[in-house]
Amino acid sequence: MDENISNRSAISGADTSPAADDMRMSIATLARNGAVAGVIKLASAGLSFLMFVAVAMVMDGRQFGLYSATYAGASLVSFFASVGQQSTVLRFWPQYVGLGDHSSAHGMMARAILVALAGLVGSSLLILMVGYLPFVGKGTPEWLSLCVAAAVLSFALGWSEFTSGAFRAKNALISGLLPRDIIWRAGTIAAIAACHSMHIEMSAVAATYLTALLLILSVVPQTLLLVRDTVRARRGPLTEGQKREFKTVTLGLWGVTSLPPALGQVSTLLVAVILGPEAAGAIFVADRTTRFVALALNGINQALAPQISSAFYSGDRAHVQRITNLAALGSFAIALCVLAAFWVFGGFILSMFNPTYDTPTMRATLVIFGIGATFATACGPIEILLQLTGLQHALFKVLVVVNILGLGATAVTTYFFGPIGAAVSIAGTVIAWTAIAVSIARRRIGINPSVFGFTMARAAPVPSVMLKGRT
Numbered sequence: 232m233d234e235n236i237s238n239r240s241a242i243s244g245a246d247t248s249p250a251a252d253d254m255r256m257s258i259a260t261l262a263r264n265g266a267v268a269g270v271i272k273l274a275s276a277g278l279s280f281l282m283f284v285a286v287a288m289v290m291d292g293r294q295f296g297l298y299s300a301t302y303a304g305a306s307l308v309s310f311f312a313s314v315g316q317q318s319t320v321l322r323f324w325p326q327y328v329g330l331g332d333h334s335s336a337h338g339m340m341a342r343a344i345l346v347a348l349a350g351l352v353g354s355s356l357l358i359l360m361v362g363y364l365p366f367v368g369k370g371t372p373e374w375l376s377l378c379v380a381a382a383v384l385s386f387a388l389g390w391s392e393f394t395s396g397a398f399r400a401k402n403a404l405i406s407g408l409l410p411r412d413i414i415w416r417a418g419t420i421a422a423i424a425a426c427h428s429m430h431i432e433m434s435a436v437a438a439t440y441l442t443a444l445l446l447i448l449s450v451v452p453q454t455l456l457l458v459r460d461t462v463r464a465r466r467g468p469l470t471e472g473q474k475r476e477f478k479t480v481t482l483g484l485w486g487v488t489s490l491p492p493a494l495g496q497v498s499t500l501l502v503a504v505i506l507g508p509e510a511a512g513a514i515f516v517a518d519r520t521t522r523f524v525a526l527a528l529n530g531i532n533q534a535l536a537p538q539i540s541s542a543f544y545s546g547d548r549a550h551v552q553r554i555t556n557l558a559a560l561g562s563f564a565i566a567l568c569v570l571a572a573f574w575v576f577g578g579f580i581l582s583m584f585n586p587t588y589d590t591p592t593m594r595a596t597l598v599i600f601g602i603g604a605t606f607a608t609a610c611g612p613i614e615i616l617l618q619l620t621g622l623q624h625a626l627f628k629v630l631v632v633v634n635i636l637g638l639g640a641t642a643v644t645t646y647f648f649g650p651i652g653a654a655v656s657i658a659g660t661v662i663a664w665t666a667i668a669v670s671i672a673r674r675r676i677g678i679n680p681s682v683f684g685f686t687m688a689r690a691a692p693v694p695s696v697m698l699k700g701r702t
Contacts, residue, residue, distance in 0.1 A: 267404065267405065267534075268404055268408065268530040268531065268532075268533035268534050269526070269527055269530030269531060270530070271405070271408045271409065271412055271413065271530065271533075272408075272412065272526055272527075272529050272530035272533070273526055273530065274412070274413055275408075275412035275413060275416065276522060276523055276526050278412075278413065278416035278417055278420060279416055279519065279522075280519065280520065280523075281416075281420050282416050282419050282420050282423070283515075283516065283519060283584065284583055284584055285419075285420050285423040285424055285427065286298060286423055286433075286438050286442075287512075287584045287585060288423075288427055289423055289426050289427050289431065289432055289433045289438070290432060290433050290434065290435065290438065291432075292512065292585065292587075294433075294434055294435045294438075295435070295512045295585075296507070296510075296512040297371070297373065297377065297435035298435040298438050298439060299512045299515035299516075300500060300515075301377050301380065301381050301384075301435060301439050302384070302439065302442070302515075303500055303515065304381055304500060305358075305381040305382075305384040305385040305388060305439075305443075306385075306388055307497060307500070308354050308357075308358060308381075308385040308389075309351075309354075309384075309385045309386075309388035309389035309392065310389075310488065310489040311350075311354065311485070311489045312350050312351045312353075312354035312355070312385060312386070312389040313347045313350055313351060313389040313390070313392060313393050314346050314347060314349075314350035314481060314485050315481055315482075315483075315484035315485030315486070315487075315488045315489065316343040316344075316346055316347040316350075316393050316396070316481070317347075317392045317393045317395065317396030317397075317488065318396065318484040318487075318488045318615075318618055318619075319339075319343055319346075319477070319480060319481050319484055320339070320340060320343050320393075320396050320397050320400045321396050321399060321400045321536045321537060321540065321615075321618075321619065322480060322484065322540055322618065322619050323336070323339045323477070323480070324336050324339065324340065324397075324400035324401065324537070325400060325537040325538075325540040325541040325544075326540055326541070326544045327339065328541075329540075329541040329544060329545055330544075330545075333464075333465075334465060334466060334467035335467060335469060335470075335473060337461060337464035337465065337466040337467075338466040338467055338468060338469050339469065339473070339477065340397065340461050340464075341461050341466055342469065342477065343393075343397070344393075344397075344457070344458070344461060346481070347389070347390070347393045348390075350389070351385075351386050351389045351390055352386070354385060354386075354389070355382040355383070355385055355386045356382075358378055358381050358382040358385060359378060359379060359382050361378055362374065362375040362377075362378030362379060363375070373434070373435065373436055376436045377435065377436055377439065380436050380439035380440050380443065381439065383439075383440065383443040383444070384439055384442060384443035384446075386443075387443045387444075387446040387447045387450075388446065390450065390454070391410065391411040391415070391446055391449070391450045391453075392411070394407075394410075394450055394453045394454055394457055395407045395408060395410075395411055395453075397457055398453065398457070399533055399534075399536065399537065400536075400537055402537060404533060404534055406453065406456075407453075407533070408533060410449045410450045410452070410453050411446070411449065411450065414449045415445055415446045415449035415450075418445045418448075418449065419441070419442055419445050419446075422441060422445065423438075423441070480621075480623065483618075483623030483624040483626075483627055484618055484623050486623075486627035486630065486631070487614065487617070487618055487623050487626045487627050487630060488618070497638060501638070501641060501642060501645060501653070502514045502645055502650070502653055505642070505645050505646055506645065506649065506650070510649075510650060512584075512585070512588075513581075513585075513587075513588045513593050513596075513650065514596070514650055514653065516581060516584045516585075516588060517581070517593060517596050517597045517600055517650075517654070518600060520573075520580055520581070520597060520600075521573075521597065521600035521601050521604050522604075523569050524566045524569045524570060524573075524601050524604035524605055524608065525562070525566065525604050525607060525608055526565070526569070527561060527562040527565040527566065527608070528558065528559075528562035528566070528607075528608045528611075528612065531558045531561065531562060531612070532558070532612050532615055535554060535555075535558055535612055535615065536615050536619060538550075538554060539551055539554070539555070539612075539615060539616060539619045539620070540619045540620075542554075543619065543620050548676070548677070548678065551616070551620075551678055552678050552679075552680075552684065555611050555612050555616055555678065555680035555684065556611065556679075556680065556681075556682070556684045558611055558612050558680070559608070559609065559610065559611030559612070559680055559681050559682045559684070560682050562608045562611070563605070563608045563609045563682050565608075566604065566605040566608040566609075567605060569601070569605075570598070570601045570602065570605050573597050573598050573601045574598055577594040577597045577598060578594050580597070581593050581594065581597065592649065592650055592651060593650060595651055595654075596650045596651055596653070596654040597654075599651065599654035599655055599658050600654050600657065600658055602658055603657065603658025603659070603660075603661040603662055604658075604661065606661070606662045606665065606666075607661050607662070607665045609681060609682050610665040610666065610668070610669050610680065610681045611669075611680035611681050611682065611684070612680055613665055613668045613669050613672060613680050613681070614626070614665075614668070616672055616678065616680050617668060617671065617672060620676055620678075622671060622672070622675055622676065625671050625675065626668055626671070629664055629667050629668060629671070630664055633660060633663050633664040633667065634660060634664070636660075637656060637657070637659065637660030637663070638660075640656040640659070640660075641653055641656040641657060641660075643656075644656045669681050
């Protein structure tokens with residue numbers, strides 16, 4: 232189905248139907264929405280930073296290291312647990328609505344909800360099983376309790392990511408972002424601050440439960456609205472072709488939406504195993520702080536994703552080229568400023584979590600992480616571009632190969648060179664896969680989303696032969 236739609240679009244030009252126009256935004260509107268999303272993501276990043284600072288203040292170094300590892304493990308599982316449905320809805324909802332097929336759009340949404348729930352429940356049960364495995368976590372008395380808490384947190388993280396994607400697919404940007412990005416984090420900070428004011432020292436298990444339960448409460452209204460709208464909507468059964476496409480695309484998106492964020496969590500766990508929980512806490516802080524570099528791009532992506540899908544499948548490839556280049560240019564400029572701030576104020580930032588983190592080694596680690604993230608922003612929204620234009624399988628292959636090699640290198644360099652070795656390998660992995668991904672986009676669909684792609688903005692439509700085998 233992807234190939235047929237794309238071939239027709241390449242021959243006949245952009246779709247100018249009212250349905251397509253309803254989904255399409257002007258550059259000005261998209262910029263405004265991107266700015267709104269950017270502000271929300273900025274606030275989210277600041278609140279996330281403060282949330283972990285607050286948690287660190289109510290526990291000792293060992294407990295914060297355990298909390299960091301538990302949070303990283305729960306996040307890692309949640310990336311896979313939702314079966315990529317947060318991106319599947321971003322891919323198919325704008326495509327079907329843009330073609331005027333609202334019945335299929337609602338049918339797809341119902342299917343995605345069921346698949347996401349099944350994946351989340353299954354993954355949470357697997358985490359519980361790990362807690363009962365013999366000899367696993369033998370040196371950690373809290374092991375079983377941490378696994379139970381991680382199962383709850385993993386479910387909450389995965390479901391909140393899915394509901395956010397579902398609302399963003401419908402262009403309900405603020406409703407999609409606020410519960411997880413603002414309400415949850417602000418509520419957690421308030422709760423932890425209350426504990427600190429009462430001189431309550433929390434364990435890693437208690438902090439994980441508190442984090443998970445507050446997230447669940449934050450997304451309850453969002454969940455009720457999504458389920459209500461889906462149940463009430465007039466849904467038609469998906470055709471056999473649509474079901475096959477849903478399955479094929481889901482498998483690809485599942486991999487590409489899971490591997491990049493999972494790498495960061497695996498790296499934290501790897502450092503914890505090799506260097507101990509105290510070092511894991513410092514690396515966790517550096518990794519989370521580095522996310523400020525990609526903040527602008529992540530914010531823009533929230534508004535950009537449905538626009539890429541709608542424009543590409545209605546044949547307006549020039550629009551996709553323009554919006555991805557503008558996103559790359561703006562986010563790269565901001566990333567450079569953030570990287571400079573890390574260079575100057577890195578020690579102060581790290582010391583806010585724990586004074587012992589302000590060392591030459593950790594300051595260098597933070598800057599190296601930032602360099603990798605800055606290069607990624609220069610490549611623009613390459614990840615969502617490949618996900619939403621049928622190249623998810625090509626991206627998946629790149630991610631598997633590069634990340635496996637990167638994790639092997641991280642293990643070796645961490646063992647011999649400590650945190651700096653880990654940072655160099657992780658940053659190098661990010662640089663490698665984003666550069667290769669840009670090359671794939673240029674060759675396969677004729678779009679260069681990086682800061683160097685403006686020369687392609689007026690390129691001719693892609694010949695249909697270039698679109699073969701995209702799915």
